[in-house]
Amino acid sequence: TDAYIAAVESSRPLNAFITETPEIARDMAKKSDARIADGSAGAMEGMPIGMKDLFCTEGTLTTAASHILDGFKPQYESTISKNLWDAGAVMLGKMNLDEFAMGSANITSYYGNVVNPWKREGDDTDLVPGGSSGGSSAAVAAHSVIAATGTDTGGSIRQPAAFTGIVGFKPTYGRCSRWGVVAFASSLDQAGPMTRDVRDSAIMLGAMAGHDPKDSTSADIAVPDFEAALTGDVKGLRIGIPKEYRMDGMPAEIEKIWDQGIAWLKDAGAEIVEVSLPHTKYALPAYYIIAPAEASSNLARYDGVRYGLREEGKDLIEMYENTRAAGFGAEVKRRVLIGTYVLSAGYYDAYYLKAQRVRSRIVDDFKKAWNSCDLLLTPATPSAAFGAGENQDDPLAMYLNDVFTVPASLAGLPGIAVPAGLDSKGLPLGLQLLGRPFDEETVLRGAHVLE
Numbered sequence: 001t002d003a004y005i006a007a008v009e010s011s012r013p014l015n016a017f018i019t020e021t022p023e024i025a026r027d028m029a030k031k032s033d034a035r036i037a038d039g040s041a042g043a044m045e046g047m048p049i050g051m052k053d054l055f056c057t058e059g060t061l062t063t064a065a066s067h068i069l070d071g072f073k074p075q076y077e078s079t080i081s082k083n084l085w086d087a088g089a090v091m092l093g094k095m096n097l098d099e100f101a102m103g104s105a106n107i108t109s110y111y112g113n114v115v116n117p118w119k120r121e122g123d124d125t126d127l128v129p130g131g132s133s134g135g136s137s138a139a140v141a142a143h144s145v146i147a148a149t150g151t152d153t154g155g156s157i158r159q160p161a162a163f164t165g166i167v168g169f170k171p172t173y174g175r176c177s178r179w180g181v182v183a184f185a186s187s188l189d190q191a192g193p194m195t196r197d198v199r200d201s202a203i204m205l206g207a208m209a210g211h212d213p214k215d216s217t218s219a220d221i222a223v224p225d226f227e228a229a230l231t232g233d234v235k236g237l238r239i240g241i242p243k244e245y246r247m248d249g250m251p252a253e254i255e256k257i258w259d260q261g262i263a264w265l266k267d268a269g270a271e272i273v274e275v276s277l278p279h280t281k282y283a284l285p286a287y288y289i290i291a292p293a294e295a296s297s298n299l300a301r302y303d304g305v306r307y308g309l310r311e312e313g314k315d316l317i318e319m320y321e322n323t324r325a326a327g328f329g330a331e332v333k334r335r336v337l338i339g340t341y342v343l344s345a346g347y348y349d350a351y352y353l354k355a356q357r358v359r360s361r362i363v364d365d366f367k368k369a370w371n372s373c374d375l376l377l378t379p380a381t382p383s384a385a386f387g388a389g390e391n392q393d394d395p396l397a398m399y400l401n402d403v404f405t406v407p408a409s410l411a412g413l414p415g416i417a418v419p420a421g422l423d424s425k426g427l428p429l430g431l432q433l434l435g436r437p438f439d440e441e442t443v444l445r446g447a448h449v450l451e
């Protein structure tokens, strides 16, 4: 733990942490020592990790990277963080992210951008670590934490994992409790592990997962021994290649790693089948209606009364307005505006309801695909990490980052991003494996062969 605390300090230029908690870490580590000594060690005993600053941690500042939560110290612990501490993990601090997890580059945090530890060969430009779990991904890649938690609403675990050359696993919706996780879009939000390899991912997911009566969407399904799923064998597994993911204008390097991944799985004995997910192209627009709609509702609670920041006004309404105007950043305001618009009486049917119908079609597409395959293999992202200035003023270009990750989010499926090699500039690229609901074991088994 001391070595990791030193690594956290020396990686400060990455801005991966919002709050460092070295005293808490040392205290937790001592307790780990005692448990190891008396033979009661948990699955993650003594492992120093980072906690995305979207998880409420009792008595420790929890910001969601937003000004509006200034000074908020929860009086309760999220179920996920509690599960991890119960398994023996040690908290090094709270990780930076996009404000309220809205973004794909970790450039919307009130606490500043996170820097990707990777650089293009011969080029010193700072690159983004992906988002929204960008502090988590940068810190895992920089070895300043052993692992970190992430949350994924439309890709926020998988895309930053791909941009930093690590493993990011979004389990099935309902596998991990959302209790005590600051809500973005409740029907999509799902927590998961961000780790350096697939084995760590399996171990950490085992510690995080489980039924929680405090979250009504948490699934009452037994947590298997995920590590036991890493058999190293994919013989006879059918891997579906969704043809709609071969998009026009897809960079040749992305095609190349995809083909490489297909070849690796085939060589390992898997059967490759082409499948069709015909509604894929509607996933992104549907997501960017549903997610902001839910966000606008979830974020209504930040009113200057219940949490953090308050800006005075001449009456209650003006106080609300001043607080929200000062407390939310531009991207959050954009989402709240889109969300309230698509939910408003005149537009609900045209936008929100239609997006929900599209979502059902996407769910059906996947259901049909599972008749002919056990896993789906796709690229994790349409590009490698980009510069902090790129895409910044173009929300649509930014939203395109999520094109490969969003469909599985809408369908609630487990999806993992695994590092698959480097592009011609020396940057990591990731592959994505998707599986059937609650079949994380097969996803991990496939990913283990790919890594």
Ligand code: GLN
Binding pocket: 101, 102, 103, 104, 131, 132, 151, 152, 153, 154, 155, 156, 157, 184, 291, 402
């Ligand atoms: N990039 C997507 C968005 O901005 C996904 C974010 C997430 O998964 N939290 O909504």
